[in-house]
Amino acid sequence: MMTSPLDYYKKHLEIYQTEVKRLFKQMASISLLRLLVFVLTGFGIYLFIEQWKIAVAIAALGIAIFVYLLSRYTDAKHNRAFNKALVTINEDEIKMASGDFHDRDQGLQFQDPKHFYSLDIDLFGRGSFFQFMNRTTSQEGAKKLADALKANDIYNIESRQEAIKELSEKPKFRQFYSATSNLVHVETPAKSILNWLKNHQLFLNKTIYWVGVIFGVISLLILVLTFLEVISNKALIGYWLFLGLGISSIYLKKVNILASNTDKVRDTFRQYATLLDLIEKEIFTSDLLLEKQKMIQFETEKASAIFKSFSKSLDALDNRNNLIGALFGNGLFLTDIKNSYKVEQWIAQYGEKVTDWFEVVAFFDAYNSLGSYSYNHPEFVLPEIVKNGPVIKAEGLGHPLLNKTKRVDSDVIIENEQFFIVTGANMAGKSTFLRTVSLHIVMANTGLPICAKKSQYAPVKLITSMRTTDSLADESSYFFSELTRLKYIVDAIKKEPFFIILDEILKGTNSTDKAIGSKKFVEKLVASNATGIIATHDLSLCEIEQELNEVKNYYFDAEIINDELYFDYTLKHGVCKNMNASFLLKKMDIV
DSSP: OOOOHHHHHHHHHHHHHHHHHHHHHHHHHHHHHHHHHHHHHHHHHHHTTTSHHHHHHHHHHHHHHHHHHHHHHHHHHHHHHHHHHHHHHHHHHHHHHTTOOTTSOOOGGGOOTTSSSTTTTTSSSTTOHHHHHOOOOSHHHHHHHHHHHHOOOOSSHHHHHHHHHHHHTOHHHHHHHHHHHHTSOOOSOHHHHHHHHHHOOOOOOHHHHHHHHHHHHHHHHHHHHHHTTSSOOTHHHHHHHHHHHHHHHHTHHHHHHHHHHHHHHHHHHHHHHHHHHHHHHSOOOSHHHHHHHHHTEETTEEHHHHHHHHHHHHHHHHGGGSHHHHHHHHHHHOHHHHHHHHHHHHHHHHTTTHHHHHHHHHHHHHHHHHHHHHHHOTTOBOOEEOSSSOSEEEEEEOOTTSOTTTOOOEEEEEOTTOEEEEEEOTTSSHHHHHHHHHHHHHHHHHTOOBSSSEEEEOOOEEEEESOOOOBTTTTBOHHHHHHHHHHHHHHHHHHSOEEEEEESOOTTSOHHHHHHHHHHHHHHHHHTTOEEEEEOSOGGGGGHHHHOTTEEEEEEOEEEETTEEEEOOOOEESOOOOOOHHHHHHHTTOO
8 A cells, every 4th residue: 555645754754853863862972982082192192291102103093083083973963964854854744734834935036927827826926836836945946846837838748747757756865855955055046156157267277287286296395305304494495485375376366266256156066966966876767857867977977976076176275264274285385276276177177067967956956846746646647648639628627725625626628719708606716716727737737747536638828817907117007907918818829829718807997898898809719719718707798608609608606595605616507697796795794
């Protein structure tokens, strides 16, 4: 029997919590051992202070053990932080499964009033689909996820379905990926890093690098000969030191600028190296994931190894911030010049490939969210993609954000070039139905399973007009904004087919104009061979069904039972007869 998502999260929450406690105890034990080694080493040196060879041996042994214990402590600390991140991931999943997700990122930065549909269908904002399903850990991943939801891409859907399905079956990989990404707080966006890599002007050549290498060899030789007293003039070291500082100062300004830039990107490259390593080691079978995995191969080298080597070069350059290290390092070994040269050579060799590697990391961040969503809803189904037949033929279609114990699902069949007119009382379910159909299209195009028992889907792009607003800043009235949106739709469907969803159009004018205008607009859409749905309170619009075979009337009903309003939220064929505005006004003592 397959483990339910909630059972998986509860089980692994307990596993990772136990591991966090074990690692804390291990860290405490190592800390005590370090203290003991420090004390014993000091005591041993004190006892044998007059026998300097034994004292030096004790000091060397003590330092070696101390460094080893420090390394063990650092590893334990890292593993504890990693497991704490896994604890948080599973706690969040359990919390969100109960419907508690409204404190998460709403994705408002991705909202676009001029987009085909994103403003109308609660794709972003509080309680939105994005807020509910987003698990990304980076700005780039969040943008990639938002772009996928807004793409309106009707091609290669099966490829995306396979990739999302495969990732949904890898909860451990997804969680390890997210936990690893969460360990490092990255301040510099990938876009800024790519701009820097693209625009950086190289200022060091191979000759100056070898000058640094030869200078360092000579410095070592001088130090050894002075120690052996072959060179008696101790001042020579000082003169040589000042010569090295003089050479380093020639490039000081440019090295400072380079170091300033690299300091901002070190954490990013350290994080990306680990994430790329996870991607490289995972075994994938779907074409899309294999394609992305192949993008992080560079000839015979792996991107993770290339990033790790760059991270080491960045760390080496960062050591210049140590005053003593900078003084003697540059004075005797020209370390700034050599380290800067290595950084620049990496940029020259790999700078152009970084865009691909960053894109792959963002892709997996976004697709892990899609995979998690699929995993969290095993009862949802992948729509069968068809070329001919109805645009949507779904059984038990529901809104994915509604509680499944209260949700009322509908069987929906919408033929190509067919137009539904949906009427109904206030709060009876019209707007929810429009958003349900909209999300079916968006989710299906993204490659996600949809909230239905079964579905066949002929891919189509979506365009909507449901939530028009006026704009004081643009000095545009509500009515003008609405007309602009409708014009946008008319122009769009001239270029390619769209599934059109409209909610109560022409609200900004009087009822007579509205009735006439709405009728003409629907007739124009039908004449354009458009497919879609319009919800309205205007019952006169339903008369078009008698004139045009492509138009079908549906409605959501409301009944007054024992002086209470009752909704069954069931889609029915025909025209709504029961409206409830007067009843509600009276019920709430407004009239």
